[in-house]
Amino acid sequence: MKTALRSAVLATTGLSFLLAGCSEVPITGRRQLSLVPSSLVTSMSVQQYSQFLSENKVSSDPQQVAMVKRVGQNIVAAVNQFCKTHCDEDPFKGYQWEINLIEDPQVNAFAMPGGKVVVYTGILPIAQNEAGLATVMGHEIAHVFAAHGEERMSQGLITQLGGAALSVALKNQPEATQNLFMTSYGLGTQVGLLLPFSRLHESEADRLGLIFMAMAGYNPNEAVGFWQRMAAAKGDQAAPPEFLSTHPADETRIRKLQELIPEAMEYYKPAARQ
Secondary structure, eight states: OHHHHHHHHHHHHHHHHHHHTEEEOTTTOOEEEOOSOHHHHHHHHHHHHHHHHHHSOBOOOHHHHHHHHHHHHHHHHHHHHHHHHHOSSOTTTTOOOEEEEEOOOSOOEEEETTTEEEEEGGGHHHHOSHHHHHHHHHHHHHHHHTTHHHHHHHHHHHHTSTTOOHHHHHHHOHHHHHHHHHHHTTSSOOOSTTHHHHHHHHHHHHHHHHHHHHHTTOOTTHHHHHHHHHHHHTTTOOOOOGGGOSSOOHHHHHHHHHHHHHHHHTTOOOOTTO
């Protein structure tokens, strides 16, 4: 009886701990686990971003650099304006935005807490125009807006570090904590218990990304064309099965984007530049 009572108390305590560490993603309203201070993650991001820039070549093409910065700034400004009246808290509070184009043929881009964004030149031919680029950058900025990295780190504290408090983990397991940060932000390889959450995050970032590009005056219908071009660019390369991928299959993603466009269009205000 004592054992059963003890188990019940522990379960209740654990549930209370998890509930206390929950927050809500603005716009989508999804509840998420939040055990990691954003200030700490931002600090780690700034350090990692600085190291990344020191090890990679920043583009010197003035037109391409200007386009990437312009699109990113338009999206950030639009989201900031929306959040002034619609968000309980500023998800970008204290951020110092820095957007860089990297000379690299990889078809890739990423964004990190603190407002640190990278776009690779390899993705520009697929983007083709500002709306295509806004599809990519809106998606990546959405990951930051929705605190997906912090959520994945919070999950990792439970599944990988045994639920240790972050302060304890940093002190006693600094290497494991750093690895957890790297994998949480797509800077490493993660296959395991966190995978379903990663696919969930991708779908949520797709939805928010559509809304963000619409807020910034980019037609969200352009996102479908971008992902169709992305799928075509893979050519004959074999894609991993969807259940082993952190990204939805191309067909699934495109279908869901088409379903989400009506919602995004509610936020769309065509800009004079288009």
